[in-house]
Amino acid sequence: MIDGIPPSEEGVQLGGRIMVVIASSLYFQSGIRDFTLDMARNLTGLNDQWAHRFQTIVDEMCNNAIEHGSKPGDEIALTFHLKPGEYLEVVVEDQGTGEKKLTASELAALVEAKKHTSPVDIHSLRGRGLARIVSRWTDELEFTDRKPSGIRARARKYFRNIT
Amino acid sequence: MVTPIELLYHIEPLAEGNDKQVFVIQFKGELDESNIDNTAKEVYKLLDESANDLPVLFDFSELGYMNSKSIGYLSDWYTRLGEKGSELLVAAAPENIMDILQTVGLDNFIRMFPSVELAKAALLAPPAA
Numbered sequence: 355m356i357d358g359i360p361p362s363e364e365g366v367q368l369g370g371r372i373m374v375v376i377a378s379s380l381y382f383q384s385g386i387r388d389f390t391l392d393m394a395r396n397l398t399g400l401n402d403q404w405a406h407r408f409q410t411i412v413d414e415m416c417n418n419a420i421e422h423g424s425k426p427g428d429e430i431a432l433t434f435h436l437k438p439g440e441y442l443e444v445v446v447e448d449q450g451t452g453e454k455k456l457t458a459s460e461l462a463a464l465v466e467a468k469k470h471t472s473p474v475d476i477h478s479l480r481g482r483g484l485a486r487i488v489s490r491w492t493d494e495l496e497f498t499d500r501k502p503s504g505i506r507a508r509a510r511k512y513f514r515n516i517t
Numbered sequence: 518m519v520t521p522i523e524l525l526y527h528i529e530p531l532a533e534g535n536d537k538q539v540f541v542i543q544f545k546g547e548l549d550e551s552n553i554d555n556t557a558k559e560v561y562k563l564l565d566e567s568a569n570d571l572p573v574l575f576d577f578s579e580l581g582y583m584n585s586k587s588i589g590y591l592s593d594w595y596t597r598l599g600e601k602g603s604e605l606l607v608a609a610a611p612e613n614i615m616d617i618l619q620t621v622g623l624d625n626f627i628r629m630f631p632s633v634e635l636a637k638a639a640l641l642a643p644p645a646a
Binding site (some may be wrong): 380414477481 | 518519520547549550551582584585586588589590592593596612613616617620621622
């Protein structure tokens with residue numbers, strides 16, 4: 355669904371909101387990555403490095419929602435917000451039905467704990483996605499609990515902080 | 518859909534006429550949540566079966582994407598080879614792959630080179646004093 359994206363006279367600097375709802379399945383991962391990269395390149399004016407970075411941010415947040423927040427077949431909602439010249443944001447919402455479910459505060463604490471760990475001291479396969487990649491490449495990263503269950507993860511990057 | 522990934526591998530001399538060799542594994546495709554666990558099993562098997570003193574060079578020239586879990590495996594493969602007395606090197610990673618590897622700090626302990634040839638040259642060079 356595309357909502358509120360008015361074309362400008364110049365045909366650039368489009369803004370608004372795009373919502374995508376997918377089933378909780380790895381089946382859709384590569385498609386979401388392709389969509390995100392194309393959107394970041396073509397709608398936001400991000401350079402190639404940051405378009406790829408935003409692709410990774412979305413992929414990692416989706417992985418987390420699938421692993422911790424949803425049982426197979428549940429819906430995961432992704433909402434992209436673009437404010438031209440200001441920021442690009444993604445919100446990922448899960449149902450909170452995953453086997454390894456966490457509360458928002460538990461997830462935030464995990465991210466915070468691993469954020470400052472030296473890379474040579476991380477020996478697990480996990481623990482780099484949200485803590486060392488998403489948190490470093492975004493300016494705002496927050497988790498909130500949803501009613502009746504689930505987590506809403508929001509990550510925002512301000513264009514003014516892109517060099 | 519499982520994201521396509523293919524491993525191509527061979528042993529080649531470090532330089533013409535030189536009897537030192539390197540085990541080159543080329544990754545073609547993307548590494549993500551859908552394929553990394555099965556790909557990792559194949560890589561572990563290759564590493565475990567390789568000779569103890571044979572350095573292993575990952576050619577990432579045809580790799581389009583790596584997620585954080587595949588980076589976790591990369592770190593573990595490096596450790597596994599180190600325990601065997603060998604070394605894992607990375608070569609020819611595209612800009613987006615180098616960007617993420619540097620962001621998580623793997624370049625602090627895995628040697629990375631712009632090309633396979635430069636990596637092979639580094640393996641031929643005498644160790645720094």
